[in-house]
Amino acid sequence: MxxxxxxxxxxxxxxxxxxxxxxxxxxxxxxxxxxxxxxxxxxxxxxxxxxxxxxxxxxxxxxxxxxxxxxxxxxxxxxxxxxxxxxxxxxxxxxxxxxxxxxxxxxxxxxxxxxxxxxxxxxxxxxxxxxxxxxxxxxxxxxxxxxxxxxxxxxxxxxxxxxxxxxxxxxxxxxxxxxxxxxxxxxxxxxATFAWSIQAGLKRVPIDTNSRMLSYLPLAHVAERTLVEHGLLATGMEVFFAESLDTFTADLQRARPTVFFSVPRLWVKFQQGVFAKMPPAKLERLLKIPLLRGIVKKKILGALGLDQCRFAAGGAAPMPPELLGWYARLGLPIIEVYGMTENCGVSHATVPGVQRPGTVGLPYEGVGSRLDPANGEIQVKSPGLMLGYYKEEALTRQTFTPDGWLHTGDKGSLESDGYLRITGRVKDLFKTSKGKYVAPAPIEDRLVMHASVEACVVTGANLGQPVGIVMLNAEAAQQARDAARRTAMEATLAEHLAAVNAPLDPHEQLDCLVVVSTPWTVDNGFITPTFKVRRNRIEEVYAPRYEGWVAARRKVIWELG
The missing domain is CATH 3.40.50.12780 (ANL, N-terminal domain)
Structure with a gap:
């Protein structure tokens, strides 16, 4: 195309x-x-x-x-x-x-x-x-x-x-x-691929000359490149830049963006910051009082720098339904978007005003989408598809079907009204020793929601049950060095494990959580520059310990290094 x-x-x-x-x-x-x-x-x-x-x-x-x-x-x-x-x-x-x-x-x-x-x-x-x-x-x-x-x-x-x-x-x-x-x-x-993609995107995303955006996600990433750079060229909007992580709140308040895109993890951290100042139960009570509801919403969104935001979006991983609901109650419904570098990031998005938790919405105008009947892989086609991989003709051919559709590598299913649901990665499926396949991505999306968890992996090929490996964020890792705090954290992690396991099929339920404090970084090869965990590196380092973890027969195991 x-x-x-x-x-x-x-x-x-x-x-x-x-x-x-x-x-x-x-x-x-x-x-x-x-x-x-x-x-x-x-x-x-x-x-x-x-x-x-x-x-x-x-x-x-x-x-x-x-x-x-x-x-x-x-x-x-x-x-x-x-x-x-x-x-x-x-x-x-x-x-x-x-x-x-x-x-x-x-x-x-x-x-x-x-x-x-x-x-x-x-x-x-x-x-x-x-x-x-x-x-x-x-x-x-x-x-x-x-x-x-x-x-x-x-x-x-x-x-x-x-x-x-x-x-x-x-x-x-x-x-x-x-x-x-x-x-x-x-x-x-x-x-032309970028120009077509931003034109298609603007039919969903309300950017115009009077819009403001804060540029902080790497411009080397396709989402920022399409939305900020080519969005700016298309509309003439105003772009603010972030100074540093330490000044991010001030940067956001200065920009007061009308359009704001972020990864789910940052939306979670915003929420946790609000909860640190106001307990969730108290906030929910205040939001139910008609006279106070508007004041509370305005104050919270103003503190976040998002009181002028007309279009909020999340991508790179699914947004938990309860998180979407929380922001919607604040008057900031979040659009879920789906795309990849190979299609300029323009593939699917939920529709403003119609939240469908668990889905990534409908294709953009001009985007074709289908599922491979053999394995459920999502395949897409649009004028925004890449020209190919540089110096990799064979790999380019493998990435496209004979009739020109892009292999995304993602597995999906379609709702009755055409909304797309991503169910995992085609190659990430693994089989337990019981012969049952486990799709790790949906489990990981719930596992990472604990306030102390920065990143996680669900793994366990050939084990009786899968296990979850979680890396603590910097603050939690520091707290875990204290025995009393570690005991309290272990109790909340065990509760979280039970909540994650509750809706899963028996063969998907995690045997235990293994807590690691050693940071997973780009330098040591555990994560990519876009903060996706490299599963092959996890297997290489941790697989020899799997049997020992399971044999310990504990719900939370500490590997503090």
């Missing part, structure tokens, strides 16, 4: 449109640290973008050369992306949490000719991954380096003139997926 898109919807055309039609309109609010902010309008940001594009052209790289970006979200991330396109090249975004070996692998595989280095934590550990001799440019917020700086380059470089254009079918970016198994794969997207 080819992306048929009018040229005026393509990225560079949109840039020139806003440059000409709204030069003084504010676009970016960028924290510089210490409470200092910089705002930029279209005229200012396009001046810098044009100057950087001219500088990139001065290197004489062949058209379509790959230029990489390694940075947290900031205004310069987007300006450098646009400069790369204006200069005739292809951008390669890298997650700002990658280990040095992965950075080197991606830079070499993509044959990157230059690297932009920006806001980063742990740069010293990442720097060995940058090949010797690779030209680099440092953003203003980058760690100290001896690389040429963005500001000095744009100061001395005349702006690129005219309106260089790129054809819709041209390669615009290679996005390396983190992947829960194997090496990262370079997903290739054209200017």
């Amino acid at each position: 080819t992306a048929a898109i009018a040229p005026e919807h393509l990225a560079l055309q949109r840039l020139y449109h806003w440059e000409k039609s709204a030069p003084e309109r504010r676009v970016f609010t960028q924290p510089l640290g210490g409470g200092v902010l910089r705002t930029m309008n279209w005229r200012e940001l396009m001046d810098e973008t044009r100057r950087m594009a001219a500088h990139l052209q001065s290197y004489g790289f062949a058209p379509g050369s790959r230029i990489a970006i390694l940075s947290k979200n900031c205004a310069h991330w987007l300006m450098s992306d646009w400069a790369i396109w204006m200069a005739g090249h292809v951008s390669v975004p890298l997650y700002p949490t990658l280990a040095a070996d992965t950075i080197r692998q991606i830079l070499q595989h993509s044959e990157a000719k230059l690297l932009f280095v920006g806001k980063l934590d742990g740069w010293e550990a990442m720097k060995p991954g940058v090949p010797a001799g690779l030209p680099c440019i440092a953003y203003p917020l980058a760690p100290p380096t001896d690389y040429p700086g963005w500001d000095e380059i744009v100061k001395r470089t005349p702006p690129l003139q005219g309106e260089p254009l790129r054809d819709g079918d041209e390669l615009s970016t290679i996005m390396y997926t983190s992947g829960t198994t194997g090496s990262p794969k370079g997903v290739m997207h054209s200017f």
Whole structure:
């Protein structure tokens, strides 16, 4: 299915449109640290973008050369992306949490000719991954380096003139997926696939020129790239950037976004923050009092910075029904979205005003969706599908069916009205020693809801019953070092295990919970840069201990390291 898109919807055309039609309109609010902010309008940001594009052209790289970006979200991330396109090249975004070996692998595989280095934590550990001799440019917020700086380059470089254009079918970016198994794969997207995808998305998502968004999820991830970058280009909305994790609440309150997307875990943490100030039972009582209900809702949403939010969404994992209900009672119904890098993140979403917990809704207009009758795999087709995996023709062929549908790898089922329910991963199913198959994902979605749990895995191939392995969050791990607190936490975990097991079929019920305090990080290979647990790494490290855990015949087992 080819992306048929009018040229005026393509990225560079949109840039020139806003440059000409709204030069003084504010676009970016960028924290510089210490409470200092910089705002930029279209005229200012396009001046810098044009100057950087001219500088990139001065290197004489062949058209379509790959230029990489390694940075947290900031205004310069987007300006450098646009400069790369204006200069005739292809951008390669890298997650700002990658280990040095992965950075080197991606830079070499993509044959990157230059690297932009920006806001980063742990740069010293990442720097060995940058090949010797690779030209680099440092953003203003980058760690100290001896690389040429963005500001000095744009100061001395005349702006690129005219309106260089790129054809819709041209390669615009290679996005390396983190992947829960194997090496990262370079997903290739054209200017047209992104342009079609944001146009399809805007038929569901209420973004317009007056909208505000906070950019904080990695721009190297397809959700942020489509919704924020291409949403901005399509609508001219205003984008605020987050400064740090410590300032996130203040960043959110400053932006007061009208559209806010997050992963379920953050929605849970918001809820836990509210409960820390007001017990759930008291809050529920107040919400039932007509005279107080509106005041309480306004106060809570105002404290979160979400009192102006008109469209709230969650993705990457299912939202627990009780969590959806809680936010709905606050007057903030959350839309569930489903997509992947290979289709620009635009596949399915629930419909505003119609919450259907446990489903990811209906396909976007123009998206085809079907289930493989053999194994229940969800397959999709749209003009937003990737061009393929970079340098991986065989893998690309395997990822598409003979008639052009994308294998998602997700298992699903359809409700009678067409709403899609995701039931797990095709390859994640495992069989117990009793010959029964277990789909771990739905169990994990409930298991991770405990306030002390940061991440979890349900595993146990060839065991009599599956087991749950949970990693504590930093605060809980600290508390677990104290014997009395650990005893209290164990009681709540045992209660949680019983609640998780209650609705499960007998063969799915967890034998025990194993609590680990050793962090699962990108560096040690336990998680991907998008915080998905790598199951093969879990098996490699913990499988030898499975039999011992089961033999202990305890509901909660501590592996505190």
